[in-house]
Amino acid sequence: MSAPKPPSRPDKVSLLHYLRLFRADILSAQPARLYRAWMAEFRTPFFRSYMCNDPALVNRVLVERPDDFPKSNRIGEGLSPLLGNSVFVTNGEVWKRQRRIIDPAFEGGRLRDTFPAMWAAGQAAVARMPLGVVEVEEQMSHAAADVIFRTLFSIPIEHAVARQVFDEFRSYQRTQPLLNLAAFLPLPAWVPRFHRRKTKASAAVIRDLITGLTQERAAQIAAGDAPDDLASKIMTTPDPVSGERFETSEMVDQVAIFFLAGHETSASALAWALLMLALYPEVQDRVAAEAADLGDAPDFGAVAKLRYTRDVFREVLRLYPPVPMMVRENRCPEDMRGRSVAKGAQIVLSPWHLHRHERIWDRPDDFDPSRWQTEENRACAREAYVPFSAGPRVCTGAGFAMVEGVLLLALLVRHFRFERIAGEHPVPVAYLTVRARDGIRLGVRRRAPSA
Numbered sequence: 001m002s003a004p005k006p007p008s009r010p011d012k013v014s015l016l017h018y019l020r021l022f023r024a025d026i027l028s029a030q031p032a033r034l035y036r037a038w039m040a041e042f043r044t045p046f047f048r049s050y051m052c053n054d055p056a057l058v059n060r061v062l063v064e065r066p067d068d069f070p071k072s073n074r075i076g077e078g079l080s081p082l083l084g085n086s087v088f089v090t091n092g093e094v095w096k097r098q099r100r101i102i103d104p105a106f107e108g109g110r111l112r113d114t115f116p117a118m119w120a121a122g123q124a125a126v127a128r129m130p131l132g133v134v135e136v137e138e139q140m141s142h143a144a145a146d147v148i149f150r151t152l153f154s155i156p157i158e159h160a161v162a163r164q165v166f167d168e169f170r171s172y173q174r175t176q177p178l179l180n181l182a183a184f185l186p187l188p189a190w191v192p193r194f195h196r197r198k199t200k201a202s203a204a205v206i207r208d209l210i211t212g213l214t215q216e217r218a219a220q221i222a223a224g225d226a227p228d229d230l231a232s233k234i235m236t237t238p239d240p241v242s243g244e245r246f247e248t249s250e251m252v253d254q255v256a257i258f259f260l261a262g263h264e265t266s267a268s269a270l271a272w273a274l275l276m277l278a279l280y281p282e283v284q285d286r287v288a289a290e291a292a293d294l295g296d297a298p299d300f301g302a303v304a305k306l307r308y309t310r311d312v313f314r315e316v317l318r319l320y321p322p323v324p325m326m327v328r329e330n331r332c333p334e335d336m337r338g339r340s341v342a343k344g345a346q347i348v349l350s351p352w353h354l355h356r357h358e359r360i361w362d363r364p365d366d367f368d369p370s371r372w373q374t375e376e377n378r379a380c381a382r383e384a385y386v387p388f389s390a391g392p393r394v395c396t397g398a399g400f401a402m403v404e405g406v407l408l409l410a411l412l413v414r415h416f417r418f419e420r421i422a423g424e425h426p427v428p429v430a431y432l433t434v435r436a437r438d439g440i441r442l443g444v445r446r447r448a449p450s451a
Helices: 015-024 055-064 073-083 092-106 108-128 136-153 160-173 197-223 230-236 248-279 281-291 300-305 307-319 369-373 375-384 398-415
Strands: 039-043 048-052 132-135 326-329 334-336 339-341 346-349 416-419 428-430 434-436 441-446
Touching: 048 055, 048 339, 055 346, 055 375, 073 197, 073 248, 092 108, 092 230, 092 248, 108 136, 108 230, 108 300, 108 398, 132 136, 136 160, 136 230, 136 248, 136 398, 136 441, 160 197, 160 248, 197 230, 197 248, 230 248, 248 281, 248 307, 248 398, 248 416, 248 434, 248 441, 281 307, 281 398, 281 416, 300 398, 307 369, 307 398, 369 375, 398 416
Parallel strands: 048 346
Antiparallel strands: 039 048, 132 441, 326 346, 334 339, 416 441, 428 434
């Protein structure tokens, strides 16, 4: 059985129709030929864009010469109301300074320290899960947000401010397309960016709430009674080069991207994972059997034993990478597969296409966790698997996300059986992340202890 795909589109569409589709949903706008092309060119009156599916080009941009391909400001145009000047949108020395401060919080030893909070969030997700017909995207958003608040600020989602941020973000996410109109037009800084009114209002509320949490934590740090969590670690870590720490306003920017990247992306992946397990009961039963050995109070090392569950989660990230596209801009003229690419072009790297590429993967649209145990597919993964990006700009929370996703999936399937609802076929579309157009509804019932 193949995984659900977006509606097919003709190979050629007019520019106006493409822009309309692009604004509504970036996945539906993509023609079928891009799933077999190594490179494609897209022209607008103002700039040229090149999608690169050739693994050698992807490696050049992300790994070999990342400084020559900074993040495109056109992406930042759409996300700036919420993210400000966060590590997700910055480049150059500003970005390097931010990563020097942030990265130590996500090193291996610190990840081990966050495990009890993840476990508590997973137990809470099990306790909250209703029975019957359930919209699981909503449930997974709740669970992923709980993980972020417990690990970042040592507060559960039930905390008043945490709940307000979560509720407001649910309003924000479906009003914010991945790219807004400013991404297509060469606008000077003083021209309004055409953000939707609801988008700007929600972003302002979220940032105000995060500012309050950050100021409260700064006061706790000053008084010497702050919890030893990710926020404290980041706020007290000096840049090893300059000795400077994040100011409150800078920390607000970073917390905003932690919440966006750590909550929205994990929720997306977990919801699609539950759908895949509902479509493949035999896979779900293997995950449940593996999860049965977790025990009631496992330590961090227990996650390493969830090998099959990890392969399931990897396969979900292949088919439904939460961030479907990344955009870079070349600083100098380039030769790409014999094409002359002028300075300032937009270089589009698409995990969505790369992970489903017909000339790279065997049965690219099939859900098959066992592929991760073959050398052939592991070789494909080394060349064409970038759910967390790659190179210096690889997501700093990639290890965090893999532990969280595998653990929550195991806990949920240990306690519940998830079943498809006849006649419902969730269609993937891209909002801030890859979501289902009308949500993902599944039947949920308690798993028998002996199952």
